Each structure stands twice: as C-alpha cells, then as structure tokens.
Amino acid sequence: MSGLNIGVLAVQGDVSENIMTTKMALEELGxxxxxxxxxxxxxxxxxxxxxxxxxESTVIGQLSLVNGSLKQIKxxxxxxxxxxxxxxxxxxxxxxxxxxxxxxMDQPLLDLLDVKIERNTFGRQxxxxxxxxxxxxxxxxxxxxxxxxxxxxxxxxxxVDIISKFNEKIVAVKQGNIIGTSFHPELxxxxxxxxxxxxxxxxxx
Amino acid sequence: MxxxxxxxxxxxxxxxxxxxxxxxxxxxxxxxxxxxHMLKNGVVMDVTTVEQAQIAEDAGAVSVMVLxxxxxxxxxxxxxxxxxxxxxxxxxxxxxxxxxxxxxxxGHVYEAKVLQExxxxxxxxxxxxxxxxxxxxxxxxxxxxxxxxGARNLGEALRRIEEGAAMIRTKGEPGTGNVAExxxxxxxxxxxxxxxxxxxxxxxxxxxxxMARDLRVSYELVEDTASLGRLPVVNFAAGGxxxxxxxxxxxxxxxxxxxxxxxxxxxxxAKERAQAIVLATTFWEDPDKVKEAQKMIDExxxxxxxxxxxxxxxxxxxxxxx
Numbered sequence: 216m217s218g219l220n221i222g223v224l225a226v227q228g229d230v231s232e233n234i235m236t237t238k239m240a241l242e243e244l245g246x247x248x249x250x251x252x253x254x255x256x257x258x259x260x261x262x263x264x265x266x267x268x269x270x271e272s273t274v275i276g277q278l279s280l281v282n283g284s285l286k287q288i289k290x291x292x293x294x295x296x297x298x299x300x301x302x303x304x305x306x307x308x309x310x311x312x313x314x315x316x317x318x319x320m321d322q323p324l325l326d327l328l329d330v331k332i333e334r335n336t337f338g339r340q341x342x343x344x345x346x347x348x349x350x351x352x353x354x355x356x357x358x359x360x361x362x363x364x365x366x367x368x369x370x371x372x373x374x375v376d377i378i379s380k381f382n383e384k385i386v387a388v389k390q391g392n393i394i395g396t397s398f399h400p401e402l403x404x405x406x407x408x409x410x411x412x413x414x415x416x417x418x419x420x
Numbered sequence: 421m422x423x424x425x426x427x428x429x430x431x432x433x434x435x436x437x438x439x440x441x442x443x444x445x446x447x448x449x450x451x452x453x454x455x456x457h458m459l460k461n462g463v464v465m466d467v468t469t470v471e472q473a474q475i476a477e478d479a480g481a482v483s484v485m486v487l488x489x490x491x492x493x494x495x496x497x498x499x500x501x502x503x504x505x506x507x508x509x510x511x512x513x514x515x516x517x518x519x520x521x522x523x524x525x526x527g528h529v530y531e532a533k534v535l536q537e538x539x540x541x542x543x544x545x546x547x548x549x550x551x552x553x554x555x556x557x558x559x560x561x562x563x564x565x566x567x568x569x570g571a572r573n574l575g576e577a578l579r580r581i582e583e584g585a586a587m588i589r590t591k592g593e594p595g596t597g598n599v600a601e602x603x604x605x606x607x608x609x610x611x612x613x614x615x616x617x618x619x620x621x622x623x624x625x626x627x628x629x630x631m632a633r634d635l636r637v638s639y640e641l642v643e644d645t646a647s648l649g650r651l652p653v654v655n656f657a658a659g660g661x662x663x664x665x666x667x668x669x670x671x672x673x674x675x676x677x678x679x680x681x682x683x684x685x686x687x688x689x690a691k692e693r694a695q696a697i698v699l700a701t702t703f704w705e706d707p708d709k710v711k712e713a714q715k716m717i718d719e720x721x722x723x724x725x726x727x728x729x730x731x732x733x734x735x736x737x738x739x740x741x742x
Contacts (some may be wrong), residue, residue, distance in 0.1 A: 226702055227482060229457040254703070269458050271482045271518055278480060278702050303458070314517045334517055340541035341564050343451045344437075344444040363454050364519065364541070382440040402454050 219248030219416055222262045224288070226254065226278045228270020228303060232401040233409075237266065240409035246417055259287040264297045264416035267304030269363070269399055272334070276307055276323035289325050297392045297419055299412045305388075305395030306332050306366055313369075328393050329372030336367040336384065336397075348398070350379045350387055355407045360386065360398040367397055392419070431561040433584070447564030452586035455519065455542065455566055456654035459483055459587075459677055463667070463698050464521065464656070466490055466681040468504075473512045473520075476684075479694035483519040483541070485679070486512050491548045491595030492682035492723065495733060501549040503531040506538055513539065521568070526739040527553025536565040542587070543567050547738040548594045548681070555742055560584030570658065572605045572736055574612035575635035577651055579742070582637050588651055590675075591736040592659015595682050597725030599666045601736060602659040606673045613649060620646035650674075659736070662687070662722050664700030664713035671704035688721035 219241070223233045230252055237250045253259060265288065267275070279285040292298050292308075300308040311331040312320045320334070337344070340363070348360040360381065368385035371377065378394075379387035386397040392415070400408040433447040445451075462482025467473045473484045488504040489497060503524050513520045519541035524531035526545055531552070535543050545558055547570055557580065560567040566586035571577035577588045590609070592602030612635075619627045620643065632642040645652055657670035658679035667678045678701050684694050696716035703709035728734075 225461075227461045229454075229460060232457060270460070271458070271462065273477065273518060274462055274480045274482050274698070278698070281699075282703075316514055317517050320517065339513070339539045340451075340455055340519065340566065341446065341536065341539055343455070344439075344446050345448055345450060346439070346442045346444040348442075361450055361454060363451060363458060382442055399454065402450055402457070 219246065219263045219420060220261055221248055221250045221264045221416065222253035222258065223250065223266045223268055224275065225252035227274045228268045229401060230268055233266045233268045236401045236406060236409045237413065240406045240413045243406060244410055244413060246413060256283040256287040259284065259291055262291065262296060263420050264412070267298065267300045267307055268401070269302040269304065272303035272306035273322050275303055280323040285323060285325065289327065292325070292327055292393065295392055295419065297412065297415045300395045301399060301401065302363070302365060302397060305397065306334060308393055308395055328390055328395055329375055330368045330388060331370035332366045333369045334366045335364055337362060337365055340364055346381060348379050348381055348386065352376065352378050353411055355411065358407065359403045359405060361402045362398050365397040428561050433561055433563045435564055452566035453653055456587035460654060461702060462677045463701050464679045465684055465694060467512065467685065470511050470515050472685055473516050475691055476694055477516045477518055479691065480698035481518060481694065483521055484512065484516060485521045485523065485544060487523060490682040490686055492686050494548055495595040503535065503549065506534065509538055509540060523549055525549040526551040527556050527558060529558050532558050532563065536563055540565065545569050547591055547735045551738045557583050557739060557742055571609070572740055573608045575637065576740055577609060578635055578637040578641055578645060581653055582641055585653065587654050587656070589656040589658040589679055593728045593731065594659050594735050596660045596728055597662040597683060597723040598660045598728050599662070600660070601728055602657050602661065602670060606657060606670065606675060610674060616642060616646040617649040662725065663717060664696045664710055667697045668700040668704040668710045671701060677701065682723055686723040689718055693717045
C-alpha cells in the first residue's frame with residue numbers, strides 16, 4: 216500500500232493549522248502519507264480521509280455548494296471515507312442547526328451526522344474559553360479544549376456515540392466514520408486527536 | 421504555522437473562572453488569536469444597518485464591522501468620528517450569526533471597554549475614527565475581547581502586536597475606493613519581513629538588535645517574527661478595496677483575508693458585489709474564477725473613488741508614529 220492521501224477542505228478557516236498538525240501526527244506515528252489543501256471537487260475522489268476545519272460554517276457551506284464540492288464530499292463520506300469535522304466543520308456535517316440567538320438556521324449542510332447543533336452555544340467571543348476535557352471513550356483521557364464561539368450538540372440520533380461532554384453539554388461525537396468536535400485540537404500542541412484520526416484512516420485502507 | 425502564544429505575564433484580560441467543576445480560562449492569546457485564525461481566507465464587511473449586515477452574511481461575509489457611517493461618509497462629514505451607536509451594534513448582533521466587530525478611537529480606552537461590555541467579538545482600534553490619544557494606543561492585554569489594528573509597515577504592526585493586538589490589517593487609505601495605499605502597505609511589510617529574515621538566517625545578531633531599535637520593538641518579538649518570516653498574527657488587507665480583482669490581488673501578495681469598507685455598500689450593486697468579492701477572495705489563485713467574479717459586478721456601479729495623492733485628510737497617518 217502506498218501512503219495515505221489526506222485532505223483539508225480549504226475554502227475558508229484555519230486550514231494550515233490542520234495540515235501542520237496532521238503532518239506531525241503522521242510523522243509521530245511513522246505512517247507514510249501526504250496532506251493537501253482541497254478546494255475543488257475534482258480533488259476529492261482520490262482522498263483516503265478528510266478534515267473540515269474551523270471557520271465560519273455559513274461561508275464554508277455556501278462556497279462548497281456553489282463550486283460543487285459539497286455533493287462530492289457527501290458521496291465520498293457515504294462511501295466510507297473517514298472525516299473529522301472541527302467546530303464549523305462539525306456543523307457542516309450535521310443534519311440540523313440552530314443558533315442560540317437567531318434560532319433555526321437554513322444553511323447548506325452535508326446532512327450526514329445525525330445530531331442537532333446549537334451554534335454559539337456558550338455565547339460570543341468574550342465567553343470563549345479553554346478547559347481540560349476528556350475523550351476517554353477513544354483513549355484520550357486528558358485533552359486541552361479550546362472553545363472559540365463554539366457550538367454544542369443538543370440532540371443525538373441512536374447511532375451517535377458521545378465522546379466528550381463539558382459541563383453536561385455534548386462537545387464531541389462519533390458516528391461510524393464521522394468524528395465531530397466543538398473545540399479546536401489544531402490550536403493546541405497535543406496531537407492525540409489527529410493521531411487517533413490518522414489511525415482511523417489507516418485501519419480503513 | 422502561526423504561533424498562538426505571546427501573553428504578557430500580567431495580562432489583566434485573562435480571566436480564571438469555574439464552570440461547574442471545570443476550571444476555565446478566558447481571554448488567552450490562543451483564544452484571541454484563534455478567533456482571527458478562524459476568519460482566514462474570508463471577507464469582513466463594513467455595515468451600518470441590520471439590512472446591510474444580513475446582505476453581508478448571505479453573501480458569505482466571515483464577519484461584519486459595524487460603523488455609524490461608512491468610511492467615505494466619515495471623510496465627507498468631517499468633524500469628530502466616534503464609535504457607532506451601541507443600539508445598532510446590538511441589533512446587528514441579534515440578527516446575524518457571524519462574528520460582529522466594531523471600531524473604537526485610537527487610544528480611547530473607555531470606548532473599547534464599552535464595546536467589550538456590549539460583547540462585540542472583536543474591537544478595531546481604528547484610524548477611520550478621530551484619534552483620542554496621539555501618543556498611546558490602547559494596552560490591549562487588559563482586555564478579554566481581541567483587537568485588530570491597522571499598520572502601514574512592519575514597525576507599526578509589531579508595536580501593535582506588542583500592545584496586545586490579536587490581528588493586524590493594512591491601513592490603506594480608508595474611504596477612497598483606491599487600493600493603491602493598501603498595496604503599498606502590504607509590500608512594505610513584506611519587504612521588511614524579508615529583510616529581517618535574511619538577517620536572522622545569516623546569524624548577525626548585532627544587526628537584528630539594530631533593526632529592533634529601528635522598528636522600536638523588543639528584540640524578542642523581532643527575533644520571533646524573523647524566524648517565522650511572517651507576522652506572528654493573522655494579517656488582513658484593508659483600505660480602498662472596491663472590486664473582486666482588488667481583493668484577489670491583495671490575496672496574491674500574501675494577505676490572510678480582506679476587509680471591505682465603503683467598497684460594497686457605496687456601490688450601486690452591493691449584493692452582487694459582496695458575493696463577487698467573497699468568491700474572488702476564496703478562489704484568488706484561479707484567474708478564471710476571479711474573472712467570473714469580476715463579471716458579476718458592473719464597473720459603472722463601483723464607487724467613484726478618490727485619488728490618494730491630493731487628500732486633505734490622510735487617515736493612515738493617524739497613530740502611525742506611536
């Protein structure tokens with residue numbers, strides 16, 4: 216088997232941080248692979264795994280819809296490609312979204328992760344916070360959670376595993392090949408979640 | 421990757437709290453600079469009303485900046501330009517889901533505190549408004565809310581970062597619809613970055629110390645910046661951007677994203693233009709896509725703009741020596 220081909224959706228948001236973190240995770244695990252920016256639909260079919268990064272979910276969703284990437288990504292995930300959605304990325308993966316202040320949202324979504332998300336659940340930027348959290352279920356007992364205008368999960372379907380909670384709010388989930396987090400592992404120097412994701416991709420290939 | 425560290429040791433903006441059994445921190449550099457990282461490759465649009473804010477959000481703006489007059493109207497009106505009406509800022513915060521920014525006057529600590537209490541997501545200490553202190557900018561480490569500041573060159577940018585700015589933008593010449601000054605400013609910054617990086621790479625510590633004295637910032641910050649070869653925070657282009665091609669051009673010069681002031685809502689085709697500028701910012705590497713974006717607008721509906729050579733008021737000079 217040749218190396219893994221991992222893509223980071225590069226429409227808008229903190230793309231380079233995820234590329235760097237994934238490359239470091241590959242290196243520490245001693246797994247061969249490449250990590251590239253993905254902007255156009257024709258780049259998607261070759262991927263073994265994908266990260267949808269943090270940013271503004273409305274922007275990433277609309278632009279991916281306009282250029283045809285959204286449909287390609289959806290088909291690829293449905294065919295089993297592992298995907299990690301971070302903050303805005305998790306919102307994009309979900310089926311239903313509301314905003315804490317504005318209410319139910321009608322924004323382009325991948326409609327795959329069977330959860331309802333509340334955007335800006337902890338408040339505005341001044342309420343953003345860092346806290347230690349745990350993802351015991353996937354073998355990461357301690358992790359620094361960086362929550363920036365973060366969403367939380369308010370309803371989960373029956374196939375959704377809860378991986379992490381912060382003060383009773385669900386902040387990380389897993390549904391088959393899909394992982395979603397409210398917080399930003401790429402803004403810490405802890406590689407453990409990206410390593411877990413890379414291992415998930417490897418086990419599928 | 422751009423580092424997220426850089427707190428001063430006695431930063432009053434960091435708050436330690438308990439939520440349930442969790443010990444949390446707010447206002448750290450990671451959180452402040454992190455918000456700017458989430459805006460990368462996006463367009464921040466100046467707006468004055470709820471309707472404009474919604475048009476901006478629908479067009480794909482990554483954030484809106486609330487003013488009470490667009491920069492070109494500030495220029496026409498003269499007099500003293502101050503922070504926007506809090507009521508309008510709040511109405512906009514209640515009607516869009518993207519981050520909301522607002523401007524305070526340079527050095528006006530209390531306008532900034534009022535904006536922080538209003539809960540805006542980022543404060544722009546801006547030369548578009550009339551400066552309140554010619555000698556000092558705000559000491560931004562005292563705030564939990566992140567700040568963005570304008571700069572025309574590397575020295576200004578690093579001095580603002582040293583004061584706690586979580587994000588930098590070029591100043592350009594606001595309210596002119598003329599991109600020339602923004603182009604000059606980003607090129608200045610890039611040239612100076614290349615210069616300090618080559619000094620750093622050559623190992624000439626004495627020359628790097630001399631550069632730090634020239635730039636009037638600490639040696640440590642110059643050394644960190646030189647080793648990175650870029651500004652240690654996210655850097656957007658601003659000032660005079662009016663068309664998709666303007667935005668795409670500034671992205672090719674290495675900017676992380678775009679602020680559009682008067683360029684959208686002073687044009688007669690605001691809605692199409694807002695969408696077109698977003699497309700051009702996202703797909704700036706692809707001239708065909710930028711052409712498609714440019715086709716969405718009508719040059720006859722662009723704001724007329726001003727020649728920056730003979731301006732009576734150069735907003736970019738405000739606060740530049742401090």
